[in-house]
Amino acid sequence: EAQVTQNPRYLITVTGKKLTVTCSQNMNHEYMSWYRQDPGLGLRQIYYSMNVEVTDKGDVPEGYKVSRKEKRNFPLILESPSPNQTSLYFCASSLSRGLGVNTEAFFGQGTRLTVV
Amino acid sequence: AQSVTQLGSHVSVSEGALVLLRCNYSSSVPPYLFWYVQYPNQGLQLLLKYTTGATLVKGINGFEAEFKKSETSFHLTKPSAHMSDAAEYFCAVRPSSGYSTLTFGKGTMLLVSP
Numbered sequence: 001e002a003q004v005t006q007n008p009r010y011l012i013t014v015t016g017k018k019l020t021v022t023c024s025q026n027m028n029h030e031y032m033s034w035y036r037q038d039p040g041l042g043l044r045q046i047y048y049s050m051n052v053e054v055t056d057k058g059d060v061p062e063g064y065k066v067s068r069k070e071k072r073n074f075p076l077i078l079e080s081p082s083p084n085q086t087s088l089y090f091c092a093s094s095l096s097r098g099l100g101v102n103t104e105a106f107f108g109q110g111t112r113l114t115v116v
Numbered sequence: 117a118q119s120v121t122q123l124g125s126h127v128s129v130s131e132g133a134l135v136l137l138r139c140n141y142s143s144s145v146p147p148y149l150f151w152y153v154q155y156p157n158q159g160l161q162l163l164l165k166y167t168t169g170a171t172l173v174k175g176i177n178g179f180e181a182e183f184k185k186s187e188t189s190f191h192l193t194k195p196s197a198h199m200s201d202a203a204e205y206f207c208a209v210r211p212s213s214g215y216s217t218l219t220f221g222k223g224t225m226l227l228v229s230p
Contacts, residue, residue, distance in 0.1 A: 043223075058217075092218070104165055
C-alpha cells in the first residue's frame, strides 16, 4: 500500500530538548516536504527536498533542520524546541515533475507536537 | 509566485443543502489545482484535482469543482450536504511546470447541521 508514515503521532516535550520526527514514503517519490498546520493559518511549508541531498527552505524554516540521506526518508529535526513550535506537523511526498495524473501530494497522518 | 485565497474560514449549511466553498488563486504559470479534506484528527486526503483537459472535475464523495481561468477560481461544490461532510477543506495550487511546491489556502471549516 502506498503511504507516507510519520512517527510519532503525538509528542510532548520540554523546551530545549532536541527531537526528531521521522517521515518515510514507499512510493519512490523524489519530492518530500514538511508542513506545519496552525489554526487560521492553514498549512505552511517548513522545508522541502527535491531529491537525495537536495533540500531547501520553505516559508517558515526558522528553528528546524532536515536531512535527506535516502530517497525514502526525510526527518524533521528540532534542535532546541520552543513553545511556539507547538503545532500539527505533516510530511508529504510527490513526484517532482508529475505530469497529468501523477501530480498530487500524499500526506502522512500528522504529528501533534506540544512543547512546554 | 503563487498564492491561494479561500473565502470564509467557516461555512455552515443544513443537511441536504448545496455546499459551495470558494477558492481563488494567483500563479505566474498555469497551475495545477487541488482540493484536500481533513477530517478531525486525521491527515489530508485528496478530494479532486485539475491538471489539464475538462475544466469540471469530479472527485470523491460527490464533490466537484470547476476551473475558471478567467476568474482564477476553483470553487468546490456538492449538491446536497451530508453530516459526514463536516470537515476542514483546503484548496492548493502548484505550478504545472517546474518542481512541486504546493501552496495551500488557510482552509474552510464546513459545518453541517441537521
